[in-house]
Amino acid sequence: MRIGELAKRAGTTTRALRYYEQLGLLPARRAGNGYRAYGEEDVRLLRQIRTLQDFGFGLEDTRPFVECLQAGHPHGDSCPASLEVYRKKLSELDECIARLQEVRTRVSEQYARAERERDALAAGAAAEPPQCEWAASAAPDRNEWEKR
Amino acid sequence: MRIGELAKRAGTTTRALRYYEQLGLLPARRAGNGYRAYGEEDVRLLRQIRTLQDFGFGLEDTRPFVECLQAGHPHGDSCPASLEVYRKKLSELDECIARLQEVRTRVSEQYARAERERDALAAGAAAEPPQCEWAASAAPDRNEWEKR
């Protein structure tokens, strides 16, 4: 199988495959004409990589899985190093989720406060609706709360 | 106030300030010698930027807040455009958190499965210690990872 077909079968691009080879993931044999030559096992490797990427793993994090498959194990996660990556990623995910939830809380607090203040202003304006101009200009200048 | 002092007071660096100016956030007056000159109001702008950045806002997302302050409003979020950014960010956060939780679930499933298989192998190895090779290779090919 040549690079184009492998890319198609794994749902990626030739550029990505060459990049993986450059990283030392997914090395390729060469045909007589210099073309890269792949086999069915490379499809598995590649699918393993893509699956982990979908999970947000970086390419380096996929390396233990790939090496595990290359070593002939039934799954990419049949090796201790892969399990270790799982554990690391799970704790990273937990940390990340917690951080995002904390941020979400704080942002929504800010949003609620800002809306309350906006509504308070609108209510105040509605309470004393049509005011003559000199009265308006004599009132505390709403638009210039900031002294410069 | 010159750039170094402003940076120190806002807890950032001169490089960041120059970058903000380049983006059109935080423009600066110039002193006679060409040095950038800042006032107290710039401290407020900068603190607004830094706060939002801590929330994970991109610099462009902070622009409405900064412009709102520059327009003389009491808070960076006193303007509709800022509220709109809040809303957009909240929905982005929700989406992101949901995605991460989904991923977390799937990764932990994979992890659990991989550990079960490891333990099963260990138990099997302990139960029938020396097994012939053809029997080991006849193991059932349990769930494939994923395709896509």
Place this chain on the structure above:
DNA sequence: GCTGGCGTTGACGCCCGCGTCAAGGTCTAC
């Protein structure tokens, strides 16, 4: 023999928010 579709390597581009260096100008203190 020519076209077109594959393949090859190499190199630069992108995004974002700066860090870091280079080569110089300005101001203060001794």
Place this chain on the structure above:
DNA sequence: GTAGACCTTGACGCGGGCGTCAACGCCAGC
């Protein structure tokens, strides 16, 4: 006058995962 602490602009680097182009080779079909 000179050290050193600040300032200026400009330019390149980085990380991750490729996209995209250039310039060329290989091979099948007409």
